[in-house]
Amino acid sequence: xxxxxxxxxxxxxxxxxxxxxxxxxxxxxxxxxxxxxxxxxxxxxxxxxxxxxxxxxxxxxxxxxxxxxxxxxxxxxxxxxxxxxxxxxxxxxxxxxxxxxxxxxxxxxxxxxxxxxxxxxxxxxxxxxxxxxxxxxxxxxxxxxxxxxxxxxxxxxxxxxxxxxxxxxxxxxxxxxxxxxxxxxxxxxxxxxxxxxxxxxxxxxxxxxxxxxxxxxxxxxxxxxxxxxxxxxxxxxxxxxxxxxxxxxxxxxxxxxxxxxxxxxxxxxxxxxxxxxxxxxxxxxxxxxxxxxxxxxxxxxxxxxxxxxxxxxxxxxxxxxxxxxxxxxxxxxxxxxxxxxxxxxxxxxxxxxxxxxxxxxxxxxxxxxxxxxxxxxxxxxxxxxxxxxxxxxxxxxxxxxxxxxxxxxx
Ligand SMILES: *Cc1c(COP(=O)(O)O)cnc(C)c1O
Numbered sequence: 001x002x003x004x005x006x007x008x009x010x011x012x013x014x015x016x017x018x019x020x021x022x023x024x025x026x027x028x029x030x031x032x033x034x035x036x037x038x039x040x041x042x043x044x045x046x047x048x049x050x051x052x053x054x055x056x057x058x059x060x061x062x063x064x065x066x067x068x069x070x071x072x073x074x075x076x077x078x079x080x081x082x083x084x085x086x087x088x089x090x091x092x093x094x095x096x097x098x099x100x101x102x103x104x105x106x107x108x109x110x111x112x113x114x115x116x117x118x119x120x121x122x123x124x125x126x127x128x129x130x131x132x133x134x135x136x137x138x139x140x141x142x143x144x145x146x147x148x149x150x151x152x153x154x155x156x157x158x159x160x161x162x163x164x165x166x167x168x169x170x171x172x173x174x175x176x177x178x179x180x181x182x183x184x185x186x187x188x189x190x191x192x193x194x195x196x197x198x199x200x201x202x203x204x205x206x207x208x209x210x211x212x213x214x215x216x217x218x219x220x221x222x223x224x225x226x227x228x229x230x231x232x233x234x235x236x237x238x239x240x241x242x243x244x245x246x247x248x249x250x251x252x253x254x255x256x257x258x259x260x261x262x263x264x265x266x267x268x269x270x271x272x273x274x275x276x277x278x279x280x281x282x283x284x285x286x287x288x289x290x291x292x293x294x295x296x297x298x299x300x301x302x303x304x305x306x307x308x309x310x311x312x313x314x315x316x317x318x319x320x321x322x323x324x325x326x327x328x329x330x331x332x333x334x335x336x337x338x339x340x341x342x343x344x345x346x347x348x349x350x351x352x353x354x355x356x357x358x359x360x361x362x363x364x365x366x367x368x369x370x371x372x373x374x375x376x377x378x379x380x381x382x383x384x385x386x387x388x389x390x391x392x393x394x395x396x397x398x399x400x401x402x403x404x405x406x407x408x409x410x
Contacts, residue, residue, distance in 0.1 A: 007143045016133065016377035017041055020361075027365050037400045039327075039388040040371040042186065042346075044251045046319065048300070049312030052250060055303035059296040070295040075287045077104020077259065081298045084305040085259060089244070095231040101263050101279060103286055104301075106256040106293045108216050108245035113138035115212055115241060115260070116178070117285060118278050119268060123177035126157035128169045130187050130378030130385075132214065135180040151380050160381040161188060163350070167339065168196055175207040181230075182214035184221060187378045187387040188348040189324075189340020191226045197233050204239035210268060210278075211240040216258075219249040219317055221343045237263040241278070248345065250304045250313045257297040320345050323397045324390035330401035334410055347388040348375070354384050361386060368407040370400050 020040055028034065048056075062068035076082065082099035090097045105111045113134050121144050127135050136156060139145045146155030157176050159169035167190040169181075181200065183192040204211050211230065218228040230236045245258035252258075262282045267275040303309045324341040331338050337350040349372075351360040357374035364370050364386070373389075375382030390397065 005141070007141050010145075010148060011137060011140055012148065016373070019377075020371065020373065023362070024365065024371055031369075034369045036365075036369050036371060037392070037396045037403070038371040039392060039397075039400060040373045042248075042373075042389050042391065043253050044248065044320075044391045045393055046251055046316050048251050048255070049309065049316060051303045051306055051309035051312055052255075052300045055299045055309075056255075056296055059299035062299075063295065073292045073295055073298070075290060075292055076100070076283065077102065077293060078295075078298050081302050082259075084302055085244075088305045088310075090229065090231065093228060093232055095229055097231065097261060098264065101261055103260045103262060103282060104293050104298060105258050105260055105290070106297070107247060107252075108214065108243040108258045108260075109134055111258070111260045112180075112212065112214055112243050114285075114289075115243075115282075116142060116144065118281055119178060119210065120271075124155055124157065124175075125178040125180070126159060126172055126176040127180045127379075128182070128185070129158040129160050129380060130375060130382035131180070132182055132186050133378065135182075135212070135214075158379070158381075161185070161190070162381050163337075163339075167348075168192070171199055171203050175209065177209050178212065179204065179209055180212045180214070182216070183227075184217040184344035185340075185346075186217065186344075187346055187373065187375065187382065188385075189342075189344035189346035189387075190348070191221065191223070191343045194225065194227050194233065197227055197230060201230070201233045201236045201239060205235060208269070209239065210266070211236075213240050213242045215242055216245040217248055217344050218244070219313070220321065220345055222321065223343055226343055231261070231263075237265045239266065241266065246301050246304060249317070250301075250309075251316065252297075252300070255297050255300055257293050257301045319394070320390045323392060323394060326394075326397050327388060327390060327401060331404070334405060334408060341390065345390045347390070349386050349388055351384055351386060357383055357386055364404075364407075368400070368403040370403060 082102040085102055086097050086099055116139055121142055145153035157172050161167040161169050167188055213230040230240045230242055242261040246252035262279045264279045266278050269275055304313055328338050328341040339348040341347040357376040361374045364372055372386040375385030
C-alpha cells in the first residue's frame, strides 16, 4: 500500500488565487456585462522587449542547425549568462560573486520552494508576516512547519510587519535556523534599509542561521540607498542565499529564467559539528533533480544585459512604476492610507474603517468591478489590508481609479 506524504494533508485547502477566481466568477455570472479590472494577481502584462525577442529568435535559429544546436546545457547554466550576471548585477555594487556561485534556474519560485532541502527537516524557521506563501507551504510539505494551530504553524516564528512597526520586522528574541526575507516585499511593497538588513546578517552570524533572501523585485528599487542584494552587507556571504528572477524584471513569467546565488563561504554544520559548504550540495541537488533552463530562455536572459536590453527593460519597469504612482496618488487623494508602491510594483492599501480584507474585496468587486488581493491571504498580519498591483495597463489603472472615486461618491 502506497501511503501518502501526510504533510500534504496539513496544507490549508484554500489557495488564495483560486478563492479569488471563484468569487470573481460568481460575480461575473450575476453581472455578465461587467468589465472587471484586475489589480489582483501579480503577473506582468507588457510584452517582452525587442532585444529579448531578437535574442530568442536567434536562439531558435541556432537550434535549427546541427552546428549551433544545443542539447543539455551545464546544470548551473551557461557560463556566458553567469558571467553577464556577475558583471551587471553585482560588480557595479561592489559585490564580488564568482560565476560558480550562480545557479541559473527556471524561475525563483521553484528554488525558493526547494532550497529547504539543503537543511535538516527539524531546523526552525522564521518568516515575515504577511508573506509570499511559497516559503511556508514548501516547509509544510516537508514537515518542517509543524502543526497548524490558531492560524499559525507551530514551528514557524512569525515576524509581524504592520503599521505599528513601520513594516520593519523585529529580530526574534530566540534563535532560529532559517530565515526567509523578501525585499522589496511582496505583498507590502515595502523595502529594507541597509541598516536593518545588517541587523539580520549579524543575527545570522551570531546564531549560525541561514538567510534565504528573495530579491525578485530588486529592479524596482528607485531609492539609491536601498540595497539591491543582501551581499551589499559585509559578511552576508557567510550566511545568505539569494534568489533573483527575470519574471518581474523583464516580463519573463512565461519564459522562465532566474538564478540563485549560493556563496562558497556559506556553511552549515553536521550533527557532529563539522562545517560544510552548501554550494557543493546545491550543485549536487540541482544536478540530480534539475536539468537546466532552456538554451532559448538563457539567451533571452543574456539579452537583458545588453545596452538595448537594459534600456528597454528599464522603460517597462518605469511604465509599471508610473502606474504605481498614479494609483498611489489617486488613492491617497481619496483618503486611503497607502503603503509601498515607491520601490516596488505593489501597493498595500489599508481598508477603510478596519473593514476585513475579504469584505473589502467583495465591496470593491461589487461596487467598482475591480479585483484586488485580500491582504489576509498573505498571513494574519495582512488582515485589514488589500494588495493592488501596478502590473496592469495604464488605461486600466486610470479607469480603476476613476471607478473607485465614483463608487465612493467623491
Ligand atoms: C513573482 C515572485 C517570484 C518569481 O517567481 P518566478 O518563479 O521567478 O516567476 C519570486 N518571489 C516572489 C516573492 C515573487 O512575488
